[in-house]
Amino acid sequence: MIYGYAQLGEDNEALKLFKQALYAGMDVNDFTFSSVIRVCGDCTLLELGKQIHGMCFKTSFNSSSFVGSSLVSMYSRCGIIEEAYTVFHEVPLRDRGHARSKEIYEKLEELGEEMEKAGYVADTSFVLRAVGGEEKQQTIRYHSERIAIAFALIVFPHNDRPLRIMKNLRVCGDCHTAIKFMSKCSGRVIIVRDNNRFHRFEDGKCSCGDYW
Ligand SMILES: [Zn+2]
Numbered sequence: 001m002i003y004g005y006a007q008l009g010e011d012n013e014a015l016k017l018f019k020q021a022l023y024a025g026m027d028v029n030d031f032t033f034s035s036v037i038r039v040c041g042d043c044t045l046l047e048l049g050k051q052i053h054g055m056c057f058k059t060s061f062n063s064s065s066f067v068g069s070s071l072v073s074m075y076s077r078c079g080i081i082e083e084a085y086t087v088f089h090e091v092p093l094r095d096r097g098h099a100r101s102k103e104i105y106e107k108l109e110e111l112g113e114e115m116e117k118a119g120y121v122a123d124t125s126f127v128l129r130a131v132g133g134e135e136k137q138q139t140i141r142y143h144s145e146r147i148a149i150a151f152a153l154i155v156f157p158h159n160d161r162p163l164r165i166m167k168n169l170r171v172c173g174d175c176h177t178a179i180k181f182m183s184k185c186s187g188r189v190i191i192v193r194d195n196n197r198f199h200r201f202e203d204g205k206c207s208c209g210d211y212w
């Protein structure tokens, strides 16, 4: 029934039933969880979605690929790309997960080529490890924010909404330059919130004016 309401877009009804089922101590299966999580993809319900995510952990439904893919889509739709990416890696999405990782790296390669054509040169001074030039470039190209952006571009290839990335550390100088090129090459607005400030990348420029 919960699934039925969710399918019909009767979100409130679906959530009400879900809560009743929980209070009544009824067994809720992974299919029900995934239906409810889909409902929470509506951003106003993100907090509730996070609570349900927590419940999935307790009930170990988080290892269900049904629930996992719903969580990925919920976080992605709400623009919480890093979270979506984390769940994506936690959940055994079987072969699809593996194929997707490959897809992400291919997307990064493809973007990298376009970026270089547009004039991007990796600044390897941001990598402190003493490794050769070629290897340094590889290490930098795959900083987590770039992987998250590639992931978002694959999951939402035709979406006009900005891509939102959260980062706990300050975005490094080379990634800042790279993301400017990524916004230019992909034609997308990319918003990065790091621990220091908010960056809105559009058409090769950043709102911070490179002072951050
Ligand atoms: Zn970086």
Ligand SMILES: [Zn+2]
Binding pocket: 176, 198, 199, 200, 206, 207, 208, 209, 210, 212
């Ligand atoms: Zn910036």
